[in-house]
Amino acid sequence: MSYLSNLPINQVTLASIYPTIFEIVSTQEVDDLLPSSIRYLLTNYWISRYPSRLSIGINNYFEEWFNLIIKGLVEYYHIKYYNTTFVDKFYGLQRFNSKSNPLLNAHTAAINNVESTSAWAQKWPLGLQLTKKQRLVVFLQKIIFPYLKNKLDQLYIKLIARNSFGSSLPRNGDTSQNIINNLKKRLFKIFQLIYPILTKIFNSVDILLKLSYLTKRTGYFSLLDYLFSIEYTRLQFPLEKEIDSYTLNFDKSHKLKNRMENQNYYSALDYWNSKLSGLLGITSFIGSQIFPSFIFLLRVYQWWTTENISVKIEKRIKGFDKDIPNPSRVSVSIKDEGEKRRDRSKCPVCQDTIRNPCILETGCVMCYPCAIKYIPEHEGKCPVTDRKLLGCIFDKQSSEWKIVSGIRRLMI
Template sequence: MEFMSNLGGGSQADRPSLFELIAQDKMREMLEPALRYVIAVYAQRYPRYLIRIVNRYEEFYAVLMFFVERHYLREYGASFAENFYGLKRVRAPRPVKHPKVNIDDDSVATAATASAAAPAAMAQTLLGSNKLREKDIRKSLFFLIGLPYVKCKLDEYYEKISGGEAARLFGDEFVQEEEDLTGQSLAVRSKAMAIKIFKKGYPYVNALYQLSILVHYIGYLYNKTPFYSPWLRLIGIEVKRMSAADYIQQKAKSAPRRPSSSWPETIQNSVLGILSGSLDFLKVLLPMSIFFFKFLEWWYQSDYYRKASAAGDSAEVPPPDRIKPHPDGIPLPREPKICPICLKSITNPTALSSGYVYCYPCAYKQVEDHGRCPVTLMRCGTDDLRKLYNDAGM
């Protein structure tokens, strides 16, 4: 995927397109419902171990992605989704102030030498300063993990106090009624006022939130800003395409380490290698889970699933195999209308679970006394007696 995203040329070959950036954002957003679906399915089979995770899924997902994103930011200088698309994070270049040259004191030759060396020094400074520092990683983690978690909780709380989709469709009938706060304490009234302000103001705050993202999308699309997100502008980080040198460095990091002579260091390196390899394997596992989730979503909404379900509902269940008479049981009469017990015409026909038909009084007494079918010697009780009726209602 990263090689396909490196198509480009000119002086902005390292500048990803807006569609690549939106794609990696959407991929990060699809991870959460895909993982939630997988855990919910397995929680039905193993509720003892997974029901707590399902009940606190937002916190579990935030902690899980914290370790995943921190690993990718430290090892590759990019989030998980950005690294999947061959992107990286770099510190935005900051303007360099040059000292003023005093023509009276300095010679023209010295000024020319300094001006010629300035671009090289500036390039070296930018090259050394564009790598993510620890504080940049912490800021990135906040906007990758913390901000989406807080917004998710705010959205849930707003849906709770505003009535959700039902209130938007059917009006204020589903909105929680305001309590009469007359005579209540100051704390209770302050809390109620804060909830009321939040309920009225949150839609506008959310609109500004979405509008700021849209404005940065448009500005980035028309090359008016190097930041496609307002949060990247706040922390001074740009998203670039990975270069050939980045791929070489990444491959060198993934190369196996030399064995150490000290066994504690060997064990430590092995454990760290397993953990790092497991986190790197998520680059394959998580996109596969997204594909599986989207496939199931498409399947259950398609006509193929409805046709398969209809065919399964209308399929006839084949009858069970006939139980053969036991050698020690009573023999069957030649005529099927004759009761095997009384050897008379069957009256009030009744079948046992073995499938053979008798007169009701004969079958009831036989089962009550012996607890078995007299022909097959199959165990049965009086609850297994089933009366049969013909088309005439007899």
């Protein structure tokens, strides 16, 4: 399923160029897995072992320096030069402008023409490439909006916790400060009421679009894709540049003979561009080999750590009560040392069959009325072990012992 888009297709049709919903979901899962995995590795092997102000700051601002800066630069590069994101390019997916359906039909027909040597059929035409506005939308959808959504979710959780514990904003004597605090309270209340409603509406619309995509009624996978006419495709071709449309029939053999090439500015620029493009191709090839290896090793590491944690938990559960000694089966009364054994079915106070039983902190069982009467009269001590109960305290005002806790009723 993960590499379905990279499989060869004999006949390119309008139905075959669209990826399945499982391919797009797979790319999104991998895209969400990468930041979490990198943060886990940093926290587990660096920050937790060598805590410092620098490491803790890196952990606290991980979303800013990684998700916004590093990931933003990588996605900006791929969106600009490939019309796709980093993970989508790895999965063989690309985005295109779906406003021109006749141009899409013509390009699909040109691809199927095996005998055609037109360079137009071997490149993604300008009319189907993403516009600047569409590229900006894709960048916002992949980088900015997830970051803002995460921050709003954290703010909403804080407000819910604050209201649950009854805390509020501090009040100062300054009137202007009180006005600002009251305004913040009202804004927070409005946000707390509106935010979950908007989230439910957006999720409902998003689910409907995904169901429509699943049933092939539409080619838009999200709400922003629908609003700005952005669709996915399996066809990955180099992007046609504006200068290519004017220089397809240009004969490169016509050059000025009376000028030295080494001193020509444009010739030198073209030379270094060719070198850099080759370097970028090598870097892209190395990245395409390292990235799947990293994902595979990450999966293996996740399985290994999960297995070790489960084994450790199982060992701890098995040896949890290994060092705890067994309780003594013989209850010895300190008051009556000659009595080595006592009938446990009788109350130690009234010496009758236990009725309405209760248990003390010491583990002794007796009648509840006898315990309530006996313990305060004997300075909060157990009638069997003669030990003072922690749940029985002396009240200085009434000069009496009172039972606060330490007695549990038994249901038999």
